Amino acid sequence: MCLVFCFPSHKEGGREMARIAIIGGAVCGGLDKELAERITQRLIQLGHLVVHGGINSGIMQACFIGGGTGIVYQSLLEKKITTPGSINTSLLKLQFPGFEEIDFGPAIRRQLLIDAPDLVIAFEGGIGTYDELVGRLKTKKKLVMIGNFNPHFLALLTSSEFSGIDVGMILKIKKGRPFELIEAEIVHFLEV
Numbered sequence: 001m002c003l004v005f006c007f008p009s010h011k012e013g014g015r016e017m018a019r020i021a022i023i024g025g026a027v028c029g030g031l032d033k034e035l036a037e038r039i040t041q042r043l044i045q046l047g048h049l050v051v052h053g054g055i056n057s058g059i060m061q062a063c064f065i066g067g068g069t070g071i072v073y074q075s076l077l078e079k080k081i082t083t084p085g086s087i088n089t090s091l092l093k094l095q096f097p098g099f100e101e102i103d104f105g106p107a108i109r110r111q112l113l114i115d116a117p118d119l120v121i122a123f124e125g126g127i128g129t130y131d132e133l134v135g136r137l138k139t140k141k142k143l144v145m146i147g148n149f150n151p152h153f154l155a156l157l158t159s160s161e162f163s164g165i166d167v168g169m170i171l172k173i174k175k176g177r178p179f180e181l182i183e184a185e186i187v188h189f190l191e192v
Contacts, residue, residue, distance in 0.1 A: 017047045018190055021113045022068065023132050024059030024123030032123050033062040035146070035179060039121065040066025042183045048190075053113060059123045071112050115139055119190055123147055137165060144171045144186055 020043055022036060040050050040063045052063035054070025064070060114120060114135040122133055124147035133153070136143050149172075171189045173182055 017049065018118040019049045019116065020119045020121065021051050021117040022059060022063045022121045023053065023113065023125070024129055025125030026055055026058040026060065028058045028123060031175065032059065032147070035182065036062035036123060037066040038179050039183055039186060040068045042187070044068070046187065051113065051117070059125070071109055110135065118142065119144065121146065121186065124149060140165060140169060142169050142189065144173060144189060146173045146182070147175050
């Protein structure tokens with residue numbers, strides 16, 4: 001049996017709004033945090049659902065401050081590394097008729113953060129962020145990459161493993177530009 005998990009439908013004003021995940025390092029600079037917070041706020045103002053990894057540091061904490069919803073599983077809660085109030089508890093435990101409640105783990109969390117969203121916005125990060133990026137590239141769905149990613153990683157985009165990727169589905173944004181321009185570019189990319 002194969003179970004596919006997805007976000008609930010999100011409609012506003014008769015049109016379906018986008019489901020967006022923001023990923024990035026648990027450790028990052030102040031400008032990245034500020035940009036992540038502002039992008040989260042802007043996308044939520046436009047009626048979109050914004051989720052993040054739920055950890056109380058770095059990009060994920062900035063998304064929480066901006067109003068995003070964290071997606072975590074029980075063992076992360078027990079380690080107390082999540083931000084109180086940032087958790088979408090309806091996604092913590094899954095129930096199916098005739099079965100006991102299921103506490104999902106890393107694989108389902110990854111599917112909710114990387115596979116299911118209409119758009120993933122990635123800030124620079126560590127090995128976990130790069131792993132999530134590889135997963136997202138395999139979905140062949142929209143991806144925004146903000147920052148100066150490792151050139152060796154970017155070279156992977158031309159490897160045979162990623163053949164068939166539509167480069168029009170990837171938007172690369174360099175840091176150092178005004179926040180308003182970056183926000184506008186992301187909103188435009190989401191709508192096309």
